[in-house]
Amino acid sequence: MKLSTILATGITLSCLSVNALALTIGFAQVGSESGWRTSFSESVKAEAKKRGIDLKFSDAQQKQENQIKAVRSFIAQGVDAIIIAPVVETGWKPVLREAKRARIPVVIVDRNIQVGDDSLFVTRIASDFSEEGRKAAQWLMDTTQGNCKIVELQGTVGATAAIDRAQGFNDVIGKYPNANIVRSQTGEFTRTKGKEVMESILKAENGGKGVCALWAHNDEMALGGIQAIKEAGLKPGSDILVVSVDGVPDYFKAMADGDANATVELSPHLGGPAFDVIEKYLGGDKNIPKLISTTGDLFTQDTAAAEYQKRRLQ
Amino acid sequence: MSQQPQSLSIVNKVDSPADEALIAARKARYSPGKSTNALGRYLWPVSALVLLLLVNLFMDASFFSISYQDGRLYGSLIDILNRSAPVALLAIGMSVVIATGGIDLSVGAVMAIAGAVCAGMLVGGNYSLFTVICAGLTVGIVAGLVNGGLVSFLGIQPIVATLLLMVAGRGVAQLINQGQIVTFQSDAFAFIGIGAFLGLPFPVWLVLITLLLSQLLLRRTALGLFIEAVGCNASASRYLGINDKGVKLFVYGLTGFCAAIAGMIATADIQGADGNNTGLWLELDAILAVVIGGAALSGGRFSLVLSVVGALIIQTLSTTIILSGLPAKFNLLIKASVVLIVLLLQSDVFRQHAQSVLKGLKGGKA
Amino acid sequence: MQESVLALENISKTFPGVKALQGVQLTLRAGEVHALLGENGAGKSTLVKVMTGAMRKDEGTGRMCFDGKDRDFTSPSEAQKAGISTVYQEVNLLPNLSVAQNLFLGHEPKRFALIQHSRMQQQARELLKQFKLDIDVTAPLNQFSVAVQQLIAIARGVAMKAKVLVLDEPTASLDKDEVETLFGVMEQLKSEGVAIVFISHFLDQVYRISDRITVLRNGQFIGEYITAELPRPKLIEAMLGKELQAMHGQHQPGCADSVDAPALFKMDKVCVKNSIENMDILVPKGQAIGMAGLLGSGRTEVCRAIFGVDSVASGQMQLADAPLKPQSPAEAIKAGVALCPEDRKTDGIIGPLSIRENIALALQARLGWWRYLSKAKQQALADKYIEELQIATPDAEKPIGQLSGGNQQKVILARWLATQPQLLVLDEPTRGIDIGAHAEILNLIKRLCHDGMSLLVTSSELEELVAFANKVVVLRDRRKVSELSGEDMTPQHIMQAIAEA
Numbered sequence A: 001m002k003l004s005t006i007l008a009t010g011i012t013l014s015c016l017s018v019n020a021l022a023l024t025i026g027f028a029q030v031g032s033e034s035g036w037r038t039s040f041s042e043s044v045k046a047e048a049k050k051r052g053i054d055l056k057f058s059d060a061q062q063k064q065e066n067q068i069k070a071v072r073s074f075i076a077q078g079v080d081a082i083i084i085a086p087v088v089e090t091g092w093k094p095v096l097r098e099a100k101r102a103r104i105p106v107v108i109v110d111r112n113i114q115v116g117d118d119s120l121f122v123t124r125i126a127s128d129f130s131e132e133g134r135k136a137a138q139w140l141m142d143t144t145q146g147n148c149k150i151v152e153l154q155g156t157v158g159a160t161a162a163i164d165r166a167q168g169f170n171d172v173i174g175k176y177p178n179a180n181i182v183r184s185q186t187g188e189f190t191r192t193k194g195k196e197v198m199e200s201i202l203k204a205e206n207g208g209k210g211v212c213a214l215w216a217h218n219d220e221m222a223l224g225g226i227q228a229i230k231e232a233g234l235k236p237g238s239d240i241l242v243v244s245v246d247g248v249p250d251y252f253k254a255m256a257d258g259d260a261n262a263t264v265e266l267s268p269h270l271g272g273p274a275f276d277v278i279e280k281y282l283g284g285d286k287n288i289p290k291l292i293s294t295t296g297d298l299f300t301q302d303t304a305a306a307e308y309q310k311r312r313l314q
Numbered sequence B: 001m002s003q004q005p006q007s008l009s010i011v012n013k014v015d016s017p018a019d020e021a022l023i024a025a026r027k028a029r030y031s032p033g034k035s036t037n038a039l040g041r042y043l044w045p046v047s048a049l050v051l052l053l054l055v056n057l058f059m060d061a062s063f064f065s066i067s068y069q070d071g072r073l074y075g076s077l078i079d080i081l082n083r084s085a086p087v088a089l090l091a092i093g094m095s096v097v098i099a100t101g102g103i104d105l106s107v108g109a110v111m112a113i114a115g116a117v118c119a120g121m122l123v124g125g126n127y128s129l130f131t132v133i134c135a136g137l138t139v140g141i142v143a144g145l146v147n148g149g150l151v152s153f154l155g156i157q158p159i160v161a162t163l164l165l166m167v168a169g170r171g172v173a174q175l176i177n178q179g180q181i182v183t184f185q186s187d188a189f190a191f192i193g194i195g196a197f198l199g200l201p202f203p204v205w206l207v208l209i210t211l212l213l214s215q216l217l218l219r220r221t222a223l224g225l226f227i228e229a230v231g232c233n234a235s236a237s238r239y240l241g242i243n244d245k246g247v248k249l250f251v252y253g254l255t256g257f258c259a260a261i262a263g264m265i266a267t268a269d270i271q272g273a274d275g276n277n278t279g280l281w282l283e284l285d286a287i288l289a290v291v292i293g294g295a296a297l298s299g300g301r302f303s304l305v306l307s308v309v310g311a312l313i314i315q316t317l318s319t320t321i322i323l324s325g326l327p328a329k330f331n332l333l334i335k336a337s338v339v340l341i342v343l344l345l346q347s348d349v350f351r352q353h354a355q356s357v358l359k360g361l362k363g364g365k366a
Numbered sequence C: 001m002q003e004s005v006l007a008l009e010n011i012s013k014t015f016p017g018v019k020a021l022q023g024v025q026l027t028l029r030a031g032e033v034h035a036l037l038g039e040n041g042a043g044k045s046t047l048v049k050v051m052t053g054a055m056r057k058d059e060g061t062g063r064m065c066f067d068g069k070d071r072d073f074t075s076p077s078e079a080q081k082a083g084i085s086t087v088y089q090e091v092n093l094l095p096n097l098s099v100a101q102n103l104f105l106g107h108e109p110k111r112f113a114l115i116q117h118s119r120m121q122q123q124a125r126e127l128l129k130q131f132k133l134d135i136d137v138t139a140p141l142n143q144f145s146v147a148v149q150q151l152i153a154i155a156r157g158v159a160m161k162a163k164v165l166v167l168d169e170p171t172a173s174l175d176k177d178e179v180e181t182l183f184g185v186m187e188q189l190k191s192e193g194v195a196i197v198f199i200s201h202f203l204d205q206v207y208r209i210s211d212r213i214t215v216l217r218n219g220q221f222i223g224e225y226i227t228a229e230l231p232r233p234k235l236i237e238a239m240l241g242k243e244l245q246a247m248h249g250q251h252q253p254g255c256a257d258s259v260d261a262p263a264l265f266k267m268d269k270v271c272v273k274n275s276i277e278n279m280d281i282l283v284p285k286g287q288a289i290g291m292a293g294l295l296g297s298g299r300t301e302v303c304r305a306i307f308g309v310d311s312v313a314s315g316q317m318q319l320a321d322a323p324l325k326p327q328s329p330a331e332a333i334k335a336g337v338a339l340c341p342e343d344r345k346t347d348g349i350i351g352p353l354s355i356r357e358n359i360a361l362a363l364q365a366r367l368g369w370w371r372y373l374s375k376a377k378q379q380a381l382a383d384k385y386i387e388e389l390q391i392a393t394p395d396a397e398k399p400i401g402q403l404s405g406g407n408q409q410k411v412i413l414a415r416w417l418a419t420q421p422q423l424l425v426l427d428e429p430t431r432g433i434d435i436g437a438h439a440e441i442l443n444l445i446k447r448l449c450h451d452g453m454s455l456l457v458t459s460s461e462l463e464e465l466v467a468f469a470n471k472v473v474v475l476r477d478r479r480k481v482s483e484l485s486g487e488d489m490t491p492q493h494i495m496q497a498i499a500e501a
């Protein structure tokens, strides 16, 4: 048993060294439910092309069954490694066991999974949500010198992204005695809800007078909030600063137009780090941490117009 | 129609004073006009709405203040009217579907489809506003007729038939715009969602117009009566010669139409179509609005006005929660509790129990 | 005098707009059949419901003493546990469950908490044998006719082995033979000491089976009598408040009895799948044709075929010289046919809708959705029939489901009269109608055909049929076996024709 394992590894490795260019990697993507998701897929594909990796791409249309089917077919095809961007957290154990038995390393990207057994996957690569919150808060504190009454549009109640972004943001502003969140409500990550909630909050806050900034857990809600601010007769971007997370093209446009101020990009470029890890692992380095975080950069109005052009074309 | 026969009168022949006395004795037992209390249905939903508004007044006196600004009225009350528009529209359609004993789970998805079609046309081509709106409405009506066809002609359970479109509809909405959130620049179309006319937000006008037209269509023709008859007793309606299949087809079509308007409002409001989120879960709010309005899910009597009141209650509640500043994690809990109380107050059984319990308490003290 | 098992005193019940019961009393003794009589809407069913916990009496009124104790039941199941078993007027069984399940619902034979299905079916078969019913007890209830359902409901009531058995119009949809079977069972129970409340509008049956009679009128107690000592005219006077003859007043002209009346409706060798075979029926213009036969003989099926409920497999129908091929009731109605169906509860009333709407609906459906009858017109129509058929109600806005059984029947009748059909098919039109209104409805039928309408009327009451019909068609086993008219048309001859093998 043991011997055969070593032998098999040796064969794989030797194949690799002989023909490193022919690395075949299966990628089980969630689907294309949002603009961010599409950029994510595009970026992985582009990165694979650059590195000469033969990428087998599967779009699960937001269904876990489809993803599991895709992973099984990757295993059957004998790919060198598998990347999964899971739809949901649970239900992965059996198929990951199958991959393990076939000795195919699995890398999880973006959302988390719950399997209880760490050895079933190599690592998870994900954005660090609380770091995003911290970056947004730091920018706001720097811009306002720590003097700010903030309105917060939270993500869906209970979502990890919402909890961690709030956590990171609050950690930073906690250090500034003159900065505080005066109103906080969920906008459920959508533009419609963001607008509706902002509308009411502005009324409750005396028409928005005295509110210095809007902090939204994602760009969609921020865009809704911007419309509400405008309809209330205020100028978003100057009367009320707007900062959020994601970096969708529409938000870059809003920044270019001066309606929004800053966003922390939720980096869709997860392909590069994933391929790095896989190459390292297949190269024999098994010493890989179970969580690798990435954080995108903070963008402001300065580069917004250029970024918008770039992203719109994608 | 041939004329009525002159007289069938054979029974009540008053032949003698004794007969007169008999008839009088019979009539003495009845008090005409007291057998039903038509206004009673309005009592609980309307008082619930008033109560909720008063709670707001208590929290913040400025709640009722309305100002006039840039040609439109501005204030929390106006927001409630404006924000309740999509659910109110859905509830109008849902009322008639529920009246026939059916249900339409797909209205939220139909909103998304109609929104996606309009946004796609606004971005992708040079269509007149009229064409865009007609296309949106047509899509909604067609979706509704598909539901109606499945229910009436293929005899599929309404909950199953409309579940198909509820699930598939969002996929369709995404396909229309390749999975992207499409934003458009069209002040004319945006007017549907954010415009104002005579001071009132345009969505409010759309609700009023739809309510008025539906009311005329249903109550100034026999359609409303047929719908109620089919919902109360489908077999007896067939014996009466009512085309129950046609009636069902019609109600789902009407619901699709209302959903399309709601979808256009939602899309115009944010000037973008989001296949995933437009109208998400609103079908449940619409059903809730109808139930809060006092209708039975088993079918029968319906009241469009009460369903709209139901929608207003739901929206007032949401706005109240936002204004209250309570943490977001309590939203659902508060919403569920208030809805439960409203529904309990409407239940005769509960009220009787409550009364006897209260009496018992008083009796115990005395 | 035997001791009383159940005594009700000074019971009142008020509904919105109606004083249904006003200080009523009732005393039941062990081993007696006690008839509870009164006009439609007198309050009989309401008294039964109050007595058995289905409804609460007005607070602070009256007293009920059962088995020597003061009781006030809050639900039928409580009354049932105490020993009062009831068969309500509207059969309230579960149509989708099997016959056996319906019979034993709530007290199924169990072993180790599991229902023993085979034992239950065995017991069900034995129980139904008492009622001479040999049917598949595993079939769902809704496959059977109203009469069979009625018998099953009674059997369920009997199976409970109660001290008091209440039967609210149990014989309304039964034939003579089944009534006899039921009476056999009742006599058996009586000899076992069970007290039975029996409600019926058939006075013959009342005199045949009951020991005592309590009469209600307008929600009030009129008197308690010993059946043997109460002559029939006195009973009628107690019920109606006047003699029946006085109500007849003038004599109605009968249906034109000419041999050469032109045919309005013709049924020619009509077959319906799994139903009637080779049916020939001819209804001349301005005449009333009666249809007689036992349960399941095909009477209702003929009505359904004419009305387009069941589709005709072969043969032809003609109405007023044009072929009649209705695919649905709507088409039949357009052609000028109306059917007052047998099963009032499922095919007739639209419970939550008002009397006004229930009456207007048939006419409205015929006019189409576009030509709306204004509320005022509906009101006028409803008021007219409430007056003419003496429908007991405070006003036309009362939901029909809250009317007494007989009054519901009158509303259904009114709805079809309002459509002015050429051919009016009545399937058991007098079911549950009191004797006063009964005579009037027979007169009404005569009057209608005198005015030129043609009628096809089904009835289990042969005396009633011969009273107005020009001709009686006798059915057996889904075929026509004989036609009787003139001198031959007597109840005896019809009975013979029905019975002949």
Ligand SMILES: Nc1ncnc2c1ncn2[C@@H]1O[C@H](COP(=O)(O)OP(=O)(O)OP(=O)(O)O)[C@@H](O)[C@H]1O
Pocket (backbone or CB within 6 Å): C015, C016, C018, C020, C038, C039, C040, C041, C042, C043, C044, C045, C046, C047, C089, C392, C393, C401, C402, C403, C404, C405, C406, C407, C432, C434
């Ligand atoms: N649930 C109810 N709500 C309102 N009124 C009712 C209700 N049930 C009965 N009534 C009224 O009470 C009166 C008595 O009705 P009940 O059913 O007791 O008559 P009944 O003697 O059984 O007549 P029938 O011979 O027609 O069955 C009627 O006027 C009826 O309309």
Ligand SMILES: [Mg+2]
Pocket (backbone or CB within 6 Å): C044, C045, C046, C089, C168, C404, C405, C406
């Ligand atoms: Mg009755």
